[in-house]
Amino acid sequence: MKDITIAIDGFSSTGKSTLAKQLAKQLGYVYVDTGAMYRAVTFFAMQKGFVSENHLDKELLINELNNVTLNFTFNKELGFAEVYLNGTNVENEIRNLEVSRCVSQVAEISEVRSKLVEQQQEMGKNKAIVMDGRDIGTVVFPNAELKIFMNSSATTRAERRFKELSDKGQQVTYEEVLQNVQERDYIDTHREDSPLVKATDAIEIDNSSLTKEEQFNLVLNLVKQKL
Template sequence: MKHITIAIDGFSSTGKSTVAKQLARHLGYVYVDSGAMYRAVTFYAMQEGYITKHHFNKDGLIANLKNITISFKFNESLGFAEVYLNGENIENQIRTLEVSSFVSKVAEVSEVRQKLVEQQQVFGKHGGVIMDGRDIGTVVFPNADLKLFMTASAETRAKRRFSELIERGETVTYDAVLKNVEERDYIDTNREDSPLVKATDAIEIDNSNMTLQEQFNKILELVNSIN
């Protein structure tokens, strides 16, 4: 069985990372969470004061991109790779609603996208990789063997995200999460550089009414059909 490249794109909170991790474990593939990379840059920008609720110093962030090193280290107890920023594990810090509220704005910056796309393409050079994000099938791996586009209603995605955040102990409201989902959808699909669009050869999967197991089985069938 050949090692293929799998690109998973789609809207926020559609379970891209969840199914990508499942597939990576099952197939023995490398999983790269491109969204975590953008969250890592966002977290750096927040820590350095480049982005707040009131301003975004894009030039300051761009000038300091050279000081950002992002890496992934596999955590055997968790069963997936955690993201590190300049050698520090920030897996939990980047999953907050606060980071979510800024990440689409940071991801709009062309210089940020260029830096991360170059690194992502290195990760996938030899196949046997699953990567999820917003522009994987259109920009990062336009020749991927399998392209998926995940979607679900905004309300369904907000409910999922709200549950995740509550389980982590965050104090959030469903309305705030829904607003964040809708705002990210707008920014992701309307940005000038690499907007979120379905690749012409991508297979769309609406998982609004699918269980995780049903989704995994459906996508695994698609993978096996290629091999």
């Protein structure tokens, strides 16, 4: 069987990363979380004071992009690769609500997208990869053999995200999380550069009423058909 490229796009908090990790593990493929890459750049910008919820110094960030090095290192205990920013593991730091509030405006910057898309395409040049994000099937791998577009209601996604953050001990309210989900949806779908859209040949999955197991089995069957 030949190796294929699996592109998973969709709205925030639809479980793209969870599904992608499951598929990569099952298939023995490389998994790349592009959302983590944008979050890591955002975390870098926050540390430098270039971005906050109500502030963005676009030019300063662009000028510093050459000082941003991203790598993924597989963690055997966790079963997936964690993201490293300039040699430091930032997997936990990039997952908080503060980064979530800023990541969409950083991801809007064309220079940021160009830098990361180039890295993503290099990672996938040999196929046998599962990559999730916002523009994988439309920009990064337009010729991917299997494209999935994941969707779910904003309230369902906010409930999942709120539980995830609360379980990690973060002090957030459901209303804050819902507002963040809605704001990110708007920015992701309205930005000029690579907006979030469903590729014409992508298979859309609304997982509002699906369990993780049901979703995994559904997509695994699609993968087997392609293989």
